[in-house]
Amino acid sequence: MVELRTDVLVLGAGMVGVGAALHLQKRGRDVILIDRHNLAGEETSFGNAGIIECASVFPYMFPRDFGQILQYALNRAPQVRYRLGDLPEFLPWLARYFLASSPERALHSAMAELPLIRRSLIEHEALIAEARVPELLRRTGWIKLFRSDATLGNAVRELDRARQYNVAGEVLDAREIAAREPNLTGDFAGAVYLPAPGFIPDPGGLAKAYAALFGRKGGRFLVGDARTLEQSGSRWRVSTDDGSVTAREAVVAMGPWSDQVFGPLGYSIPLSVKRGYHLHLRPRGNAVLNHPVLDTDQGYLLAPMSRGIRLTTGVEFASRDAPPSPVQVEQALPRAHALFPLGDPVDATPWMGARPCLPDMLPVIGKAPRHAGLWFDFGHQHHGLTLGPATGRLLAEMMTGETPFADPKPFAAERFD
Numbered sequence: 001m002v003e004l005r006t007d008v009l010v011l012g013a014g015m016v017g018v019g020a021a022l023h024l025q026k027r028g029r030d031v032i033l034i035d036r037h038n039l040a041g042e043e044t045s046f047g048n049a050g051i052i053e054c055a056s057v058f059p060y061m062f063p064r065d066f067g068q069i070l071q072y073a074l075n076r077a078p079q080v081r082y083r084l085g086d087l088p089e090f091l092p093w094l095a096r097y098f099l100a101s102s103p104e105r106a107l108h109s110a111m112a113e114l115p116l117i118r119r120s121l122i123e124h125e126a127l128i129a130e131a132r133v134p135e136l137l138r139r140t141g142w143i144k145l146f147r148s149d150a151t152l153g154n155a156v157r158e159l160d161r162a163r164q165y166n167v168a169g170e171v172l173d174a175r176e177i178a179a180r181e182p183n184l185t186g187d188f189a190g191a192v193y194l195p196a197p198g199f200i201p202d203p204g205g206l207a208k209a210y211a212a213l214f215g216r217k218g219g220r221f222l223v224g225d226a227r228t229l230e231q232s233g234s235r236w237r238v239s240t241d242d243g244s245v246t247a248r249e250a251v252v253a254m255g256p257w258s259d260q261v262f263g264p265l266g267y268s269i270p271l272s273v274k275r276g277y278h279l280h281l282r283p284r285g286n287a288v289l290n291h292p293v294l295d296t297d298q299g300y301l302l303a304p305m306s307r308g309i310r311l312t313t314g315v316e317f318a319s320r321d322a323p324p325s326p327v328q329v330e331q332a333l334p335r336a337h338a339l340f341p342l343g344d345p346v347d348a349t350p351w352m353g354a355r356p357c358l359p360d361m362l363p364v365i366g367k368a369p370r371h372a373g374l375w376f377d378f379g380h381q382h383h384g385l386t387l388g389p390a391t392g393r394l395l396a397e398m399m400t401g402e403t404p405f406a407d408p409k410p411f412a413a414e415r416f417d
């Protein structure tokens, strides 16, 4: 078989890899996108809550409140669970996460990510228009419900802080919640409504629509195993179902599996995962959910997806490859049934995915420090659907020598040396 040659190999066709491939293509690069699946967006980018979180200027850091930490430690919080057997593997990473979550360092992460967050919806709007799938972006914003005055108070203070960065938000009382979501039942202290974020009712479908756009513009998508990546002279080679392909440059964008490529190359970047689950349920009768709704104190979210009402869970600390343990789905189900008229499940079993995370909740974007022509674009934590196209732009600007729209230094792999 003849060896295929191209300018750039992008490894991984989730929202992050597809975003990078499109931005490189726009800058005149011939790109081959490689995934182990024969379609884009089949993994984490399929299963998320669908929110383009352009109002989430503060990343999800480790809590500093003792009561909350105790609840987490006792495995009693619905928002966060851990698998006891996997704890030894996680503890050193959790310690780094805790240290990176001091108020000063958390603010550093927020400010580093802010230009990307601000750019996130703009990038999606442009690609959605180009891909001609306007039906995949809904202008709903989202709602965070609170059942206690204390948690509502914290959220209102956080909203006030976010307002300094031009985030729009409204605090809703019970009557205003009912006006926006007439089918919700519960004893709410109040809610925060964030009007700006976009909602994607089929996140996997959006990654596929972007991959189709990439294909229409001449990009090639091949099925292959990125773990076969090897350096061959001044080029990078990967084996695919269509034979081997080589390129001057390669981008590692395999989300939670990125360590399978950077690890063997000798990089010890502390990539870990926060697992999460979803389950679709049919709404009962004519019940309609107008926005994604986070039941904050009970630790789950309901989103009105094309496939049904998607219940997503909070964080599970467990090994990426450990068998599923959807305890949080089981805990959330009766609470969700009490909140909204839900009928039968659409899925036979819950879906499981893994948010790829670094301890400072910032992605790794930029050059691999010790390998010419190798680039990193992974670790998008809770915000990979949101940030895939924006980080794709940043990476492509760096790779083609343009002035980057955001300071790339905070995302460098060297920060872990």
Ligand SMILES: Cc1cc2nc3c(=O)[nH]c(=O)nc-3n(C[C@H](O)[C@H](O)[C@H](O)COP(=O)(O)OP(=O)(O)OC[C@H]3O[C@@H](n4cnc5c(N)ncnc54)[C@H](O)[C@@H]3O)c2cc1C
Residues within 6 Å of the ligand: 011, 012, 013, 014, 015, 016, 017, 034, 035, 036, 037, 040, 041, 042, 043, 044, 045, 046, 047, 048, 049, 050, 051, 052, 053, 224, 225, 226, 227, 253, 254, 255, 256, 257, 260, 275, 276, 277, 278, 312, 313, 353, 354, 355, 356, 378, 379, 380, 381, 382, 383, 384, 385, 386, 387
């Ligand atoms: C429950 C849940 C809710 C979430 N909600 C949101 C939200 O509302 N908004 C938001 O912005 N983010 C959300 N996220 C986070 C978001 O989904 C992720 O950050 C994002 O999907 C990561 O994208 P990715 O492209 O890096 O990874 P992925 O989508 O996992 O893509 C990685 C790709 O690499 C491929 N791959 C892996 N190994 C190989 C190999 N050896 N060879 C070839 N290919 C390989 C995989 O097949 C896959 O296609 C949520 C996550 C979860 C779990």
